[in-house]
Amino acid sequence: MMIKTAQQLEKLRKECIAETDKYPKKVMVCCGPGCLANGAQKVSDEFKKQLKKKRIKGFSVEAMKETGCHGFCEMGPLVVIEPDQTFYTKVKIGDVEEIIEESIRKENVIERLLYTDPNTDKKIEKYSDIDFYAKQERIALRNIGHMNQCDIREYIALDGYKALAKSLTKMKPDDVIEEVKKSGLRGRGGAGFPTGRKWAQCAKIDDWPHYVICNGDEGDPGAFMDRAIMEGDPHSVIEGMIIAAYAVGAHEGYVYVREEYPLAVVNIQKAIDQAREYGLLGANILKSGFDFDIKVSRGGGAFVCGESSALMKSVAGEVGEPRAKYIRSVVKGLFDKPTVLNNVESFANVPVIISKGGKWFAGIGTPKSTGTKAFSLVGKVRNGGLIEVPMGTTLREIIYDIGGGILDNRPFKAVQTGGPSGGCLPDSKLDLEVDFDTLTEAGSMMGSGGMIVMDDHTCVVDVAKYFLSFLVDESCGKCVPCREGLYQLHALAVAISEGRATEEDLDKMEQLSEMIVIGSLCGLGKSGPNPFLSTIRYFREEYLAHIRDKKCPAGVCRELIRYDIMADKCDGCMACLSVCAQHAITGKKGELHIINQDKCDKCGACYAVCTRDAIEIT
Amino acid sequence: MKHDFSKLQEIFDKYPKTPQSLISVLQDIHKEYRYLPCHALEETARVLDVPLSKVFSVSTFYNAFSLTPRGERVIRVCTGTTCHIRGANQILHQLEELLNIKAGETTEDLKFTIEVVACVGACSMAPVVIVNDEFRGGVKVSDAKRLTK
Ligand SMILES: Cc1cc2nc3c(=O)[nH]c(=O)nc-3n(C[C@H](O)[C@H](O)[C@H](O)COP(=O)(O)O)c2cc1C
Ligand code: FES
Numbered sequence: 001m002m003i004k005t006a007q008q009l010e011k012l013r014k015e016c017i018a019e020t021d022k023y024p025k026k027v028m029v030c031c032g033p034g035c036l037a038n039g040a041q042k043v044s045d046e047f048k049k050q051l052k053k054k055r056i057k058g059f060s061v062e063a064m065k066e067t068g069c070h071g072f073c074e075m076g077p078l079v080v081i082e083p084d085q086t087f088y089t090k091v092k093i094g095d096v097e098e099i100i101e102e103s104i105r106k107e108n109v110i111e112r113l114l115y116t117d118p119n120t121d122k123k124i125e126k127y128s129d130i131d132f133y134a135k136q137e138r139i140a141l142r143n144i145g146h147m148n149q150c151d152i153r154e155y156i157a158l159d160g161y162k163a164l165a166k167s168l169t170k171m172k173p174d175d176v177i178e179e180v181k182k183s184g185l186r187g188r189g190g191a192g193f194p195t196g197r198k199w200a201q202c203a204k205i206d207d208w209p210h211y212v213i214c215n216g217d218e219g220d221p222g223a224f225m226d227r228a229i230m231e232g233d234p235h236s237v238i239e240g241m242i243i244a245a246y247a248v249g250a251h252e253g254y255v256y257v258r259e260e261y262p263l264a265v266v267n268i269q270k271a272i273d274q275a276r277e278y279g280l281l282g283a284n285i286l287k288s289g290f291d292f293d294i295k296v297s298r299g300g301g302a303f304v305c306g307e308s309s310a311l312m313k314s315v316a317g318e319v320g321e322p323r324a325k326y327i328r329s330v331v332k333g334l335f336d337k338p339t340v341l342n343n344v345e346s347f348a349n350v351p352v353i354i355s356k357g358g359k360w361f362a363g364i365g366t367p368k369s370t371g372t373k374a375f376s377l378v379g380k381v382r383n384g385g386l387i388e389v390p391m392g393t394t395l396r397e398i399i400y401d402i403g404g405g406i407l408d409n410r411p412f413k414a415v416q417t418g419g420p421s422g423g424c425l426p427d428s429k430l431d432l433e434v435d436f437d438t439l440t441e442a443g444s445m446m447g448s449g450g451m452i453v454m455d456d457h458t459c460v461v462d463v464a465k466y467f468l469s470f471l472v473d474e475s476c477g478k479c480v481p482c483r484e485g486l487y488q489l490h491a492l493a494v495a496i497s498e499g500r501a502t503e504e505d506l507d508k509m510e511q512l513s514e515m516i517v518i519g520s521l522c523g524l525g526k527s528g529p530n531p532f533l534s535t536i537r538y539f540r541e542e543y544l545a546h547i548r549d550k551k552c553p554a555g556v557c558r559e560l561i562r563y564d565i566m567a568d569k570c571d572g573c574m575a576c577l578s579v580c581a582q583h584a585i586t587g588k589k590g591e592l593h594i595i596n597q598d599k600c601d602k603c604g605a606c607y608a609v610c611t612r613d614a615i616e617i618t
Numbered sequence: 619m620k621h622d623f624s625k626l627q628e629i630f631d632k633y634p635k636t637p638q639s640l641i642s643v644l645q646d647i648h649k650e651y652r653y654l655p656c657h658a659l660e661e662t663a664r665v666l667d668v669p670l671s672k673v674f675s676v677s678t679f680y681n682a683f684s685l686t687p688r689g690e691r692v693i694r695v696c697t698g699t700t701c702h703i704r705g706a707n708q709i710l711h712q713l714e715e716l717l718n719i720k721a722g723e724t725t726e727d728l729k730f731t732i733e734v735v736a737c738v739g740a741c742s743m744a745p746v747v748i749v750n751d752e753f754r755g756g757v758k759v760s761d762a763k764r765l766t767k
Contacts, residue, residue, distance in 0.1 A: 037743040037755030073742030221698030224739035259645065259682050260738050262751070300641055300680025303736070317640035318672075319679045378700045378741040385742050416699065450699070450741075458703050466702050470736060476679075579760055581715035603711045605759040 002279040005287050006165040009156070016157035020147075023063035025104060028080040028145065032069025032228060033263075034385065035076035039092070043077050046096040056105050065154075068232015069224075070145035072132055073385040075115060080127060080145070087127035088113035118382065118404060131383075135402050137364070138388045139372045140188075140225075140348040144232035150267040152274040155235040161280055163354035167243050168288040171354075176247040177203060180350065182358030184370035189215055189306075189343030190421065190447045191523070192369070192436035195350075202330040202340045203248040211339040212245045212253040213315065214347055216264065217299050217306035220419025221470065223450030225374040226344035228386050230257060230264035233348070234271035238294065240347030242281065243354060245292045248340050253294040254315050259301060269296050303420070303474035307522050308333075308341045310476065321478045322522035343448065345374055365391030369435030379416075379452040380407045389434075396430040399453055410455040413554075414538070418447030420467045420474075421527035423534025424460060443534040445527065459556035460535040460542050465493040467531035475524060482525025485516035489532060496543060498559040499550040506536065506543060555617035558602040562618055565593050565606075569614035576606035576615065625650050626658060630665050637668045640676055644683060652692075653684040681735075689724045689731035693765055694748040698737025701745040705759070709745055710734065712762035730766065 003009050029044040044066050051061040070078050075089035081103055088099065088110065095113060102108040114123040115130055127133050147154040155161070167176050181196030202210060214237060218226040229237060241253050255272075257265050272294050275281040283291045297315045304310045309327075310320035312334045333339025349371060353361045362370045369391040375398065378384045382404035389398060395415055399405070406412050414424040417434075423444035425432070432438050436446050454463070468490035477483045492509050495501040513529035520526045536543060545551050552560040565576070565585075572590040584600040587593030595606070607615045629646045633639035643666065647658045654677050663670040677683045695701075695710045710732070714720055717730050724731040740746045743755025749765060757765075 033738075033740040033753070034742040034755070037740045037746060037753040073740075076742075218739070219736075221702075221737035222700045222741050223737070224741060227739040260735060298642065298645055299682075300645070300676075301682035301735075302680050314641065315638075317636075317638040317642075317676075319675055376741060378744065379703055419699070452699050452703070452741075454703060463699075463703070466699070575760070579712065579762075581712060604705070604708045605712055608705060608708055608759045 001277065003286070004279060006169045009161060009165050009286065013156050013159075013162075016153045020154060020157045023059055024083075025059055025063060026082040027064045027099075027104065028067045028070070028082060029064065030068075030070040030076060030078040030080070030145065031066040031149065032073065032076075032232065032386070033224060034069065034073025035078055038076045040077035042093055043079070043091050043096060046093045047100070050096060050100055054100060056100070059104055065148045067147060068144040068149050069228040069386050071136075071141070071386040072127075072130075072383065074383050079113075082146075085126040085128055087115060087125070087130070089115050131404065132385070132387075132402055135389065135393075135397065136387055137372050137390050139352050139361075139364075140229060140236075140345045140374050141233075141386065141388045142352065143236065144228060147233075149232055150234050150271045150274075152235060152271070152278060155233070159355065160235055160351075161239055163351035164239050164242055164280065165286055167246055167354055168286050168290060173203060173247045173249065176243060176354065179354060179358045180247070183353040183361035184358070184368075185346065185349055185353060185361065186369060186436060187343055188345035188349070188373065188448065190418070190445065192446060195342060195346055198330060198342070199244060199247050199340055201328075202338045205331055205338040207338055208249075209252060209337055210248050210250040211334045211337060212241055212248065212250045213311070213334060213339060213341040214241055214253070214255040214344055215306065215308070215311060215341055216255055216257040216261075216268070216344045217311060218258055218261070218344070218448060219303035219306040220448050220450045222376065222378055222416070222452045223419060223448050224376045225386060225449045227261050227264055229344050229348050229374075230261065231267050234268045235275070236348040236351060237268070237344055238271055238275055238281070240350035241294060242285070242292055243350050244340055244342065244347065246290055248338075250340070251291050251293070253292065254297050254334070255294060256297045256299055256305075256311055256315060258299045265296060265298055272296065302476075303470070304476045304522070304524050307524060310522070311341065312339065319476075321476045322524070324521055345449070366433065366435050368437055373434070373446070373449060375449045375451045377403050377451050377453070380410065380455040380458070381405070381453040382407050391435045392433045394431050394433050395425065398434065398451065399430070403453065406453065406455050410457070412453070413456050413458055414454045414460065416444075416452040416454065416463065417450065418445030418530070419450050420471050421445055421523060421530055422447045423530045424454070424463060424538065425534070426538040428538075443530070443537055445530065457554055457556070459552055459554035460539040461493065461497050461546055461552070462554070462556045464532045464535045465490065465497055468493050468528075471524065471528045475528075479519070479521040479525060481516045481519030482521065482528060485512055485519070486525065486528050488512060489516070489529060493532065496546045497552070497557040499546060501547050503544070503547055506547070510536070561602060562597060563595055563600060563602065563604070563607060564616050564618065565595055566614050566616050567592050569612050571612060571614075573612070575609045575611065579605045579609050581605065621651060621655055621657075623657060623661070626661055630662075635666055637666055640666055640668055640673065641680070644673075644677060648683055652688045653686060687724065687728060689728050691729060692731045692733060692750055694733045694735045694738075695721070696736070696738050696740075696744070696746040696748070697734045698741065698744075700741035701737070704744040706745040708759050709747065709757055709762060712759050713766065716762055716766045
């Protein structure tokens, strides 16, 4: 199937819409990363198996789809019946037959599988009525959850490649750039650089060829928006890239995908092959005289390769070491040629901007940060998952209205954004409107969109130590401030967590941080001290508790805590005894257990398995 | 260890024989042998015309590569931020104690390898453990025993 003109594309679109409308009812089985980890594949296979055997009027196995991440991962595996939006949560293999018989063959809703609103205790039938979805606005994630993971025909039915046809046939490259500029789109990879400006700079450099790269490295631990897009709707990224290439005159592009995301690698490649087969990639696309093709490049599991200059080195088959910032990628990028590098989510927004207009996009969000932003809302939050909200939504709305508040009703302590380059914000900042600038002012960062909620059982010293240790591991070692500075900063954080530090060490850490920020070569080092700086800014008391009182108030830092079994609560179930790797726990069945403090290595396994809350941390 | 190196040629033939293919070739070799055998690195250097030192530098730079053989069952514990605050370390600790190896090591009988990975993008299911490519969410300390059986 080769599409040669825009008219043929429109004709095909009609066919594709007819195909998707063939069956009035559709069953969407979410096969996003969260649901898969909970056994969604087995549920989906069971659906296929049973549907192949059963005969149901007006329904067929073709109307069952394996979709990308629907978002509400905490409740997975999810099964949605469209167009009624009936929303089944935590579906197991055993529920499949009942769903087929009751909700597909008949029109009944299975109460047991519905979501229960924790505030009202009422069952909710449609997903759009659930707070988690009601407060969202989806642009980058528009198709995910509504179609088979990567199927070009379904993408076309959902207005896919319409923006491409419009760009190639009705707009000049400069018009495309102008439209993106008008939209105010800022890069979703973290730094928030205006995308239109980047394209304009690259387009006017007279040194050929030009390249377009999509950054799908998503190295921030705790973030999975880009994964969801690459797996669930890769065509939107590819369409965005082709439009970008047309705008800047590039004929070759790369998608750089983390190899920890095997399904994303497969789906992106599949989507590229489909697009090529349909003539949407390759020579003379839609008879416009414009040629473009894309290759996939797999990352090797190095966080620093998310940085643009390091990424380009990696695409070239080399060690991913960044270079100094003053050499700009739009001038000298991949193979030293002008290159536009954008994040996955940035590209996914582009087709919508072209279709609906830059002005429309600029009307969403805040004046300086337009549009929406996808976040992975995770950690100690009740309704975690993949969300997308207009810029300017407050942290409180995100965590409490969408996220349903803190897990087990514990007190909120902090929210971490921006990954290892970002910081932790306390409850006094909950009413902050989330956009690029407010977060940076508050000492954190938008980052790529990981949002990790922490409760009173999370220790900020431990969090700072965690990120520093991550960065020490991931620092490429090219520049001294980052390689040695972060190392020392980490050593001091360890000293605090072990009760060996003095208050002067805190001053040292602050000075050292300043030096690292000024002296490092790339963003990894420059923003590396942020997790420390933001926690010391908002949680100095907690640091002092470790230093002065030798206590970890959250009960996390091993050297400063002890575990004890409370006599009045222990029923001698032996659960703790059997997981204790140090054999530090003694006691007979039905009798009180005791922890031998000399043997205990404070691993916390006993605390994790005790179902009677009989283990106390002091 | 003895390996059948006849597969190498197939891998080389998939890519243009230029230095740019280095990482892709190493990834495929790693997939085939579950680590990067010394002989394969030498062959790669020769075929792609890259200095062996550079092949070595790339193989040690990227976390995805291992220069020592890995076990039949690779248990990867996610220690990304979300998994970390939801207790990944306790699971890791338990596995290390049970198998008597540290993260990054392989048991002598080549049955098990423990590795850590910083976020696999399934954070809502934290803590996550991946056993040879199969994701397990909401893992508990008490599950460790089963993972090592
Ligand atoms: C250490 C480091 C890691 C980064 N990791 C990523 C990443 O995983 N994904 C990403 O899109 N951008 C990442 N970036 C930002 C990129 O350098 C670059 O700014 C971005 O991809 C540009 O795309 P955008 O303008 O569309 O955001 C990282 C930057 C640094 C310094
Ligand atoms: S932090 Fe473990 S999957 Fe993201």
